[in-house]
Amino acid sequence: MKRFFLTVTATIAIITLVNAQKKANQDSLEKVAAKTELWEPVPTVVSTKNPFVDAPSDAIVLMSGKDLNSWHKESDKKAAGWKVDKEGITTIVKGSGNIESNQAFGSCQLHIEWREPAVIAGSSQTRGNSGIFFMGRYELQVLDSYNNPTYVNGQAGSIYKQFIPLVNASKKPGEWQTYDIVFTAPEFYADGRLQTPAYITVLMNGVLVQNHVEIKGNTDWYKTPKYYAHKEKEPLVLQDHGMDGGNPLSYRNIWIREL
Ligand code: MG
Numbered sequence: 001m002k003r004f005f006l007t008v009t010a011t012i013a014i015i016t017l018v019n020a021q022k023k024a025n026q027d028s029l030e031k032v033a034a035k036t037e038l039w040e041p042v043p044t045v046v047s048t049k050n051p052f053v054d055a056p057s058d059a060i061v062l063m064s065g066k067d068l069n070s071w072h073k074e075s076d077k078k079a080a081g082w083k084v085d086k087e088g089i090t091t092i093v094k095g096s097g098n099i100e101s102n103q104a105f106g107s108c109q110l111h112i113e114w115r116e117p118a119v120i121a122g123s124s125q126t127r128g129n130s131g132i133f134f135m136g137r138y139e140l141q142v143l144d145s146y147n148n149p150t151y152v153n154g155q156a157g158s159i160y161k162q163f164i165p166l167v168n169a170s171k172k173p174g175e176w177q178t179y180d181i182v183f184t185a186p187e188f189y190a191d192g193r194l195q196t197p198a199y200i201t202v203l204m205n206g207v208l209v210q211n212h213v214e215i216k217g218n219t220d221w222y223k224t225p226k227y228y229a230h231k232e233k234e235p236l237v238l239q240d241h242g243m244d245g246g247n248p249l250s251y252r253n254i255w256i257r258e259l
Contacts, residue, residue, distance in 0.1 A: 033222035036161050037151035043168040043209075051178045051206035053111055055255035062101055062236070063090060063254035074098040074136070074237055082240075089115075092130065092240050092248035099240075100136065104233035106185035107259040108134075111178065116144035117247035118174030124150040128173070128249045129241035131160065131219075134183045135234035138198055139219035140210075142239070142249070145170040157209035159200060160219045165209035176252070177205055182259075185232065186215070192229035 055061050062070045065088020068080040074097060081096030116128040128144035138159070145156035145168055152158065156177075157165030171177045179202060186198040202210035217225035238251065 029222050036153075036222065036224070038153040038164060039151050041164070042149075042152055043155070043157075043165050046167040046169050046207050047171075048169065048206045051180075051203075052113065052176070052253075053178070053180070055111070055253070056257065059111075059255040059257050060103070061255045062103075063251060065089065065252055068099070070102055071099040071238075072102060074100040074235075089250045089252050091250040094240065094246075094248050095242055097240050097242075098133075099238050101236040104231070104235050105135070105256060105258060106233045108181075108183050109257040109259060110134075110181045110183065110236070111253070111255050112181075113176050113178050113251065113253045114142055115176045115250045115252075116146070116173045117249060119247055120144070120173055121246035123148065125154060126241075126243055128247070129239070129243070130249055131239035131241070132179070132181075133219065133237035133239065134181075134198070134200070135185065135230060136237045137218045137228075137230070137234070138183075138200070138215050139239070140179065140181065140200070140202060144173055144249075146172050157202065157204045159210060159213060159215060161221065162216050162219070162225060163210055163213045165202075165204065166211065167207060167209060169204040169207040169209060171205060179204055180206075184259075186227060187232075188227075188229040194227045194229075197227070 067084060071080040073080055080099040081093050082090050082099055083093055084090045127148050130142040131139045133139050141156055141158045141160045143156045152164045153161050156170050182201040184199040187195040189195050198215040199212050200210055201212050217227040
């Protein structure tokens with residue numbers, strides 16, 4: 001019996017140590033990540049009325065509101081866990097993971113609509129955080145940036161940790177918003193070296209927020225961006241940030257034109 005209790009005590013001690021180590025690792029990563037946060041200049045607020053656009057005749061519709069048949073879960077390639085309601089709105093199910101398009105894309109024009117929850121939960125990076133990862137790697141940030149101070153290279157319209165948006169064109173929580181994006185895929189030499197970088201132009205709610213900026217490499221929250229060779233076409237990924245204050249955001253009307 002004594003041996004049993006000693007084993008239990010030792011197991012608890014090991015679990016406590018492992019958890020303490022995990023917490024220490026997370027804390028030290030957060031300190032490293034803070035070094036790449038920029039808090040100024042704060043983009044000027046700009047408003048617009050009606051930026052919504054239907055899919056052009058030659059577009060591939062990725063989210064029409066019927067189902068998630070064009071998507072799957074990124075991590076294990078199983079069925080996407082997000083929910084589509086009767087109104088054709090797709091909402092993130094917290095913790096269900098990122099979703100990835102079945103089809104792979106290179107250079108493209110993308111239209112996407114999203115809505116931050118009307119009831120605000122969380123603040124800064126935990127308020128309605130998602131993201132559009134071109135080629136599964138290069139993130140255009142999705143965040144509720146309406147009166148929500150955060151580091152400006154991480155607010156809505158930013159190329160996360162790379163480029164601050166030119167202005168803050170965010171609509172109020174609960175209102176639908178749009179991104180219209182022109183993305184140019186990077187090219188690599190056969191030996192894996194970068195030949196030409198990726199470029200991105202972004203209109204947010206009809207307002208230019210990124211003007212043909214040169215993407216610096218893979219999006220990373222705590223490391224310097226760097227290019228890693230990949231295929232000419234890769235799937236599009238939508239982020240389940242997973243650490244939000246509680247209310248996940250919604251998407252609808254996503255279409256893409258290959259360039
Ligand atoms: Mg994000």
